[in-house]
Amino acid sequence: MRGKEFIAPLRLNKHTMKIHNFSAGPSILPQPVLKQAAAAVQEFADMGLSILEISHRSKQFSAVMEEAEALMRELLGIDDRYSVLFLTGGASTQFFMTAMNLLPQGKKAAYINTGTWSTKAIKEVATFGQADVIASSEDRNFSYIPNGYTVPSDAEYLHITTNNTIFGTQFHELPDASCPIVADMSSDILSRPITLDRYGLIYAGAQKNLGPAGTTIVIVRNDLLGKVDRNIPTMLDYRTHIKKASAFNTPPAYPIYVAMLNMRWVKEQGGVAEMERRSIAKADLLYKTIETLPAFECAAEQGSHSYMNATFRLTDASREVDFLAACDQAGISGIKGHRSVGGFRASMYNALPLSSVQHLVDVMNAF
């Protein structure tokens, strides 16, 4: 029965065929969000103006900022001990801003190295203090989440990348640490509930589960700030943005607006608990297919599989081009693996329906 669904699009012209968007990021957004986002570019809040051309201090846009913060707090259960900020610069900027704001000179922070982004985060610490890399999965091309390490008691914080977009691995439980955890959650924020108390700071580029590219969320426990001595440029000090509710300077208005719409959608769908249920259902379907079919194999190791990004290969690598062509013909977009891993990667963020995963599975079965 599913087979018919799969064959049908092949007869359609590419321009009219439904595209199944498995892009790793910027990535799929819900259709109702896109519809409203497009409408606001023409006319916003009955103002007779586009959302792109109104003051960030207008009452209409201030309401967007307030709702975005409130939704993030509600969805992840964030209380007043923490600030919620919408900044710019991506996770790449947070790699150094976290150390700059949280790590006193001469002190150390523990890092678990689970891939490209962790490696980049570690590199940025040296200017401010010491990064103690207490565990790494580099030995097997970051194909697993390390185990069996101890977080030193004198670490100011422990930094982890909760989901590794490139390698397709994900922390399924938090490390045992007495210090606060600083987490790069760029590719799995809003995909599951969090245990807030364990975190000192969470950051995420918006362009996966949160919204379009152009804004970066930072959730920071207020009492951790103000403990470093160094000169911090105004724009790089979290306290600047906390004081001004993310509007110290002109914020990236439209990316924040679309992120807000997307959070409304997550809430309407049942919140992050429902997102987690769907993510597990989608991931289970795909991973079981990979395990069942002799032509395919997982790139990441069992137990470390990401619910967001499944990395897999063909056991016969010479057929890769054919599989990519089959995906292309079937309207499956963004499935090519990252060059660091090769093979394929199916990103299954919140907005990707189970039916798209089913469609991919059908293509795999037919292949």
Added chain:
Amino acid sequence: MRGKEFIAPLRLNKHTMKIHNFSAGPSILPQPVLKQAAAAVQEFADMGLSILEISHRSKQFSAVMEEAEALMRELLGIDDRYSVLFLTGGASTQFFMTAMNLLPQGKKAAYINTGTWSTKAIKEVATFGQADVIASSEDRNFSYIPNGYTVPSDAEYLHITTNNTIFGTQFHELPDASCPIVADMSSDILSRPITLDRYGLIYAGAQKNLGPAGTTIVIVRNDLLGKVDRNIPTMLDYRTHIKKASAFNTPPAYPIYVAMLNMRWVKEQGGVAEMERRSIAKADLLYKTIETLPAFECAAEQGSHSYMNATFRLTDASREVDFLAACDQAGISGIKGHRSVGGFRASMYNALPLSSVQHLVDVMNAF
């Protein structure tokens, strides 16, 4: 004749009446740009996907980045000695990044203080070197562009704010300096041709003449880089972004796309020479009206008037509320002055038609 144009909107319901957008920023964008920008949120480049949900490394989006850079180079006549970057963080981030990248420890840079943004830029230098404030118009609430100063021969660069959005003043000729000029052009970029050779670095938040909020343009002369000794975090080093053509990390894709559309529009209209011609026509009309009508007076001094933002007051301040109400009724939006100056401010960026200025002038005449 113009009077009829003016009276008509008053009869319309607010929601259907044409709005004349004098917002200081984020500010008015051309209607054809907004139309195409809205369409791309629904479907981009025949991909069956929104521009918000595609990879920044897709060939379709790479083409946007390339065209944005090429248009900026063409419009402002920028040759290969300079790099053109699309970053984030706003001009506020450039306040410290310029000093961080260009000012060796212990050296000094000259600054002309012409208002709020210059003052903020000056404040950020201290971490990296010395800001020598060689001229300031603070004594008369930044109502003029200073004259009669000498730029020290040992300054690494001279920093100016070419147009002062808040106070309504603008440099109409460049200071005499042997060192390169670093210019915050946030509110007048693309409004007139530039003498490229005089500049070492130009930066501008996009949300005035360039596009929506969310991206910051930096034009930098390559040979000025690499001369400072300090550790610069990867994301704060201009060379990182030059090497990767503004795609070291995920760029703010949609703001860049809309800026690109807007630059296409500027080019179609006749380029920056035509923008300058229109700006002068709009500004002349408004300033002459202010000078003619006894009820109004300019806030900025003669000779320093900005072609972008005209600041003015009522000679009888008690009637301010009435004038704002009259503007509101006539569909004139964003006319209230900044709290630092009071009164009114008419921002006349590229996308604002002469007819909107005429409409405002009609309201002023009728008042």
